[in-house]
Amino acid sequence: MSLRVGLDFGTSNSGVAVSDGAQIKLLPIDPHNILPEVVKTVLYITRDQQCYIGQEAVELYYRHNVNRIRRYVKKWAGEIDYVGAELHYVRDIYVYVDELKPGRMLQYLKSALRKVGNARRYEGTQVFDQYYRVVDLVRIYLSILKKRAEDLLHDEIQAVTLGRPVKFAETAELDRLAEETLRQAALEAGFKEVSFEFEPVAAALYYEKKLDRVQNILVFDFGGGTLDIAIMRIGNMRQRQVYASGGIDIAGSDFDRAIIQKRLLPHFGLEQASHHPEILELIQAVPDWVALPDLSTPHNRYNLEHAIQHGVAPPRLQTLQSLIFNDLAFSFYNQVEAAKIALSSQGATVIELTGKDIHLWELYTRYQFERDIHEAVIQIERVLFDTIAASGLELDQIDIVLKTGGSSNIPAFTGMLERIFSPARVVATNPFSSVTAGLAIHANELK
């Protein structure tokens, strides 16, 4: 039997689904995750070249890195040629490398595809003693997903329909190159047959099944890593047409960062440490979940203790120290994300972290959240109007706005869409699975 699946390879989250024409089954591909049908698009490669994805990768990364021993050694990284009118000299560049680093965390793999062949090209990366091309990284991620899906389905998967943005890159050549890289990675991962479907089209496919007439639809796909907007005609498979697409690299993870930056950094002494650059650097690294475990060095501990002893915001720096050294980072980011999600359904929530030397409490309201992401709302509204303008359609020619993706539930964006299009025309689908489900439908149609 030739098993075909739909695979949504997202910027921050991915998913796999299978359809038999009557039913769609979303596979619980990440049992460690709160939503097992969603797997984080992160890849953690250990020193012995073991690879992990999803929540397992995140947990392992924290476990490996918080309070670990480090040993920095000076290594030659390359050289720079200085060329003047009558002067030419070469300077060696050295970097300090942590010899005991247990692994490397890689995220935004999909964004890396966009940069293949680009002027700001990103061809690959060195992970310890092995070089990985972008295609290798994506291949590893897809092969682990494939293996997990096969274990769940108890059958070998032959073919896959992968989702892709309407525009991977600005130019047609780079767009083709990105798709080819993804196709190559999928083939190398063991899929015998690879097809593509535009993600907004996939998101609309399930909705399309219920239609009895042709409609102009705007898909507002707002996930964890990017916002993708597509305006198209659906209702008849032969008359499907994408009028325009657009997007912006703003999404859920940016809002988490905004909450931390605007509301939580003061708890760690942001204002009081302004004249202590080494402490300020630590505080400003808090919003980056990947960077935080790397801060737990003896040097930073010394700096923090020294500042505390000298009366630089002692309780707040104690809180920072506790966050960095007491393995609380994981709980902290989860709390922030939970607060953001809670504000979609209620007017206020509390971000609270209690532990040894840490008593963080922040009452956070939807009004505050909307203030904090106000800039993003303006930018998104602009992109939305630009895309509508590019489609050549008037606002009232768009019959339905289909919103999908976790961030599409944020009331500020729902309100924006309802204000522009009227509430009756804004329809919500399953925020975490509509693209995956649509890709599964597409895969089944190719049988």
Place this chain on the structure above:
Amino acid sequence: MITPEKIEEWIKEIQARPVSAPIILQYIANRLRDLTERNEQLLTENLALLSGKRVAEYEQKIAHLEYQLDLLKRQSSGDSSATLSERTDQEITRAPRQQLFNVLVYNQYGRLLRFEVSANSLTGVLLLGQIHGQETSEAEPPRILIVPGSEEIMFVFTSGRIVTAPASVMPEASLSRDAERGAVHWDRAVMPEEPRGGERLACLTPVSRLPVSDYFVQVSRRGFVKKIRTAMAQSILANHYLGSGVKQALDRTFNVFLGGKDDHIILVSHEGYLLRLELSKITSSTEEGIRLGSADHLAASCVYQPGKTLLLMTQAGKALQLTSDRLDAAGVLKTKGQSAFSAQRREKGARLVGAGCASEDDWAACLHQDGQLVLYPAREILASGTLPEQTDLLTFETFSVPGGKSRGDSPR
């Protein structure tokens, strides 16, 4: 931190969405409650700091830790240097000390007999010796304490005075024993610390577990109890004074032992009443623990060891066994406790002479009326419910053997 700007923003949320008001109010109320509790704790702490109480506590803690360190050093090296110098070559070449333990028999006049026993020799009933020259019938019966060879002993006198000495420095009774008849006389017993005018030796307390204990528990003959934090041990030992722990003029100190904060203690009276009491319920001031009859007094007191059977021994050598399900934990002090046997038996003269926790792998030390000091396997007593010897008993004590299967790994 709550700033005016934040409060303003919360108000704006309520103005924009009145439905948010209850949840915001709830969050703020909860926070206020937590902060009030925390503030109270901080105020208490502040008072303790200002009054110097905290400084005194830390000084005591440091002194206690220094004492514990000293004690551990002495234990890890076997004995104190002074003791080592006093030991003979013959003693040093004996079997390893950890396999030996001491059976100490002592009376209220401060006289003490030490019997050194090898754990390997405990294969069945063992007669250690015949002690002659018992005191008059009005006097308290002698008491028994079984401790490892390296144990540190605290002598507690009825005046509240204390003195510590390693058990191993006391001469062994066998040196003064009549070789042919295996007899030893009280007149030849040693007196490591002579009672001063008007005081008597109340008890001997092993203190090697001091670093892992939370309290000294002091019990009076009339059933009064108090606890003293071991954090004060350094000061107590340096001043050689623990206090008598009595409230009534005719009462006197009966026993002192160590306990943890979660332990339960057992008080057993001569007339057959017993009380199981949580150590946490005992106060630092002397309070009546068990309410005894006018002629009654305590016969035994110890820390209850969960999982073991409480063995109560009558003067006729009849053993009563109480498992944990039959031991009621008293909710309050000043109660009569539960009766170990019927009133009819009490009227016929049944009395308890000792008690202790024991499992099948433990042992019992008994001093009979005729002066025989005998070690019995607890297994035999638990099985038969009586002692094989038919002579009356003076004193009864249970203990665990080093390397035995039971929970206690050393004689208590």
